[in-house]
Amino acid sequence: MRVTVLGSGTAVPNPERFPAGYLVSEGDFHALIDIGSGVLRRYAATGLDLSDLDAVLLTHYHTDHCADLAILLFALRNPRYLNRPALRILGHAGLKKLLEDLRQAWPWVSAKGYDLQVDEIAPGSFQLGPLEIEAVRIEHTAESLGYRIRSPSGETVAFSGDAVDCPGLRELARDVDLFICDSAFPDEEPGIGHMTPGEAGRAASDAGAKILCLTHFYPECEGRDLIAQAEASFSGQVLMAEDLMVFELS
Numbered sequence: 073m074r075v076t077v078l079g080s081g082t083a084v085p086n087p088e089r090f091p092a093g094y095l096v097s098e099g100d101f102h103a104l105i106d107i108g109s110g111v112l113r114r115y116a117a118t119g120l121d122l123s124d125l126d127a128v129l130l131t132h133y134h135t136d137h138c139a140d141l142a143i144l145l146f147a148l149r150n151p152r153y154l155n156r157p158a159l160r161i162l163g164h165a166g167l168k169k170l171l172e173d174l175r176q177a178w179p180w181v182s183a184k185g186y187d188l189q190v191d192e193i194a195p196g197s198f199q200l201g202p203l204e205i206e207a208v209r210i211e212h213t214a215e216s217l218g219y220r221i222r223s224p225s226g227e228t229v230a231f232s233g234d235a236v237d238c239p240g241l242r243e244l245a246r247d248v249d250l251f252i253c254d255s256a257f258p259d260e261e262p263g264i265g266h267m268t269p270g271e272a273g274r275a276a277s278d279a280g281a282k283i284l285c286l287t288h289f290y291p292e293c294e295g296r297d298l299i300a301q302a303e304a305s306f307s308g309q310v311l312m313a314e315d316l317m318v319f320e321l322s
């Protein structure tokens with residue numbers, strides 16, 4: 073299983089870090105976890121075409137995590153994607169209303185010439201192509217979910233989405249090979265509704281994660297040693313996400 077960081081940034085524009093988005097690939101199956109603005113440009117930089125995209129999982133509906141949904145749906149109206157394989161979009165309650173509201177604003181994002189499957193999911197496990205997904209309730213917004221993903225050969229990755237320190241993070245990241253965790257503000261300047269590196273390190277340590285990848289950096293993180301802050305409470309490997317960083321889990 074390959075995990076590619078497409079956006080390690082936030083709602084505040086940063087030329088190096090696009091808003092939230094990650095690509096999980098297993099063979100020729102490709103799923104996006106979140107799709108913030110600009111994430112489709114990063115997706116194109118991986119060499120994949122939109123005809124290769126099978127699914128989009130959303131952690132929640134803040135705009136820095138889903139703004140490119142409209143861009144995706146409009147792009148898929150291009151005749152080149154006529155009769156492309158079905159696209160699945162999954163998220164917690166509220167997803168269907170969000171898509172309906174987008175269609176109200178922009179009628180031209182309606183699916184045409186391919187099958188669009190939209191599923192509102194509750195916390196729990198389900199199969200998505202070759203991937204085993206576990207959706208876990210995370211505290212951030214009323215609809216926030218984290219995703220724990222297991223490949224057919226047993227590698228695991230967990231995505232916190234935006235989060236505050238909560239029991240769901242430990243459940244999500246238990247014994248995972250890679251934990252990609254919100255670390256939006258430094259320990260000395262914590263922000264409401266988000267994690268700090270110290271909190272991410274403690275959650276990763278409690279959960280028994282092997283590698284902790286910090287992500288979703290607001291400008292307050294600039295110039296701070298976030299890795300040292302996480303390492304204060306986590307003895308495994310700590311990395312800072314960068315756009316187009318690739319993890320090969322095998």
Ligand SMILES: [Zn+2]
Binds near residue numbers: 132134212234
């Ligand atoms: Zn959020």
Ligand SMILES: [Zn+2]
Binds near residue numbers: 082083092137
């Ligand atoms: Zn966010």
